[in-house]
Amino acid sequence: xxxxxxxxxxxxxxxxxxxxxxxxxxxxxxxxxxxxxxxxxxxxxxxxxxxxxxxxxxxxxxxxxxxxxxxxxxxxxxxxxxxxxxxxxxxxxxxxxxxxxxxxxxxxxxxxxxxxxxxxxxxxxxxxxxxxxxxxxxxxxxxxxxxxxxxxxxxxxxxxxxxxxxxxxxxxxxxxxxxxxxxxxxxxxxxxxxxxxxxxxxxxxxxxxxxxxxxxxxxxxxxxxxxxxxxxxxxxxxxxxxxxxxxxxxxxxxxxxxxxxxxxxxxxxxxxxxxx
Numbered sequence: 001x002x003x004x005x006x007x008x009x010x011x012x013x014x015x016x017x018x019x020x021x022x023x024x025x026x027x028x029x030x031x032x033x034x035x036x037x038x039x040x041x042x043x044x045x046x047x048x049x050x051x052x053x054x055x056x057x058x059x060x061x062x063x064x065x066x067x068x069x070x071x072x073x074x075x076x077x078x079x080x081x082x083x084x085x086x087x088x089x090x091x092x093x094x095x096x097x098x099x100x101x102x103x104x105x106x107x108x109x110x111x112x113x114x115x116x117x118x119x120x121x122x123x124x125x126x127x128x129x130x131x132x133x134x135x136x137x138x139x140x141x142x143x144x145x146x147x148x149x150x151x152x153x154x155x156x157x158x159x160x161x162x163x164x165x166x167x168x169x170x171x172x173x174x175x176x177x178x179x180x181x182x183x184x185x186x187x188x189x190x191x192x193x194x195x196x197x198x199x200x201x202x203x204x205x206x207x208x209x210x211x212x213x214x215x216x217x218x219x220x221x222x223x224x225x226x227x228x229x230x231x232x233x234x235x236x237x238x239x240x241x242x243x244x245x246x247x248x249x250x251x252x253x254x255x256x257x258x259x260x261x262x263x264x265x266x267x268x269x270x271x272x273x274x275x276x
Contacts, residue, residue: 014164052076
């Protein structure tokens, strides 16, 4: 039995599908089972950390995302037989990084909790997620002009299913205990280039209109807490004209090259109002 937290999230859902296809037993944790719409083959359980026996009974491995992690949860997992934890961490955690960055602080703290737990562990550290482009969905559905910051900011966005594919191999193959896997997409692309790829997938010409970051607020970043937004904008500014890290980890571990952002855009055309 493998327990998957965040089972309705982008990576978690893709991982559930992959593990079921591989014939493995999956316990999918979600805060709202009635609305989860998870596959029939998964055992769908409400995520209630205080009910450790229901969450972890009979399980030997656990896929975690940072916000779901706590020392108490890890202790309960270990007490009920879990031996290996795979954490979806962040590529911001690396040598020489700004250790005061809020995203670094959160993920580094969770990594340390897991190291201290006595469980075997593997950390997945992806950089930019291709799904970050979903922030443009309302604007793309409304017209052909999209406002955003730093049109020339560069990243190597990774498809969520490529992260899930790595997690699947780490959970099923063994031999990854104590490993840190840095994950990226296969190529650098600008923010404006991402929007162009979405337009191509939709058969439309989309225009990126660069906005002064000093004027960026909740309308562009509705899910970012205001105290974090200023630091996040500085992070985005630091990507302008700077080649991003690109790793071959996805292909090395799965045998299949990481998918391009253009492929991600085609896979998600339906989210932007096109044909899925």
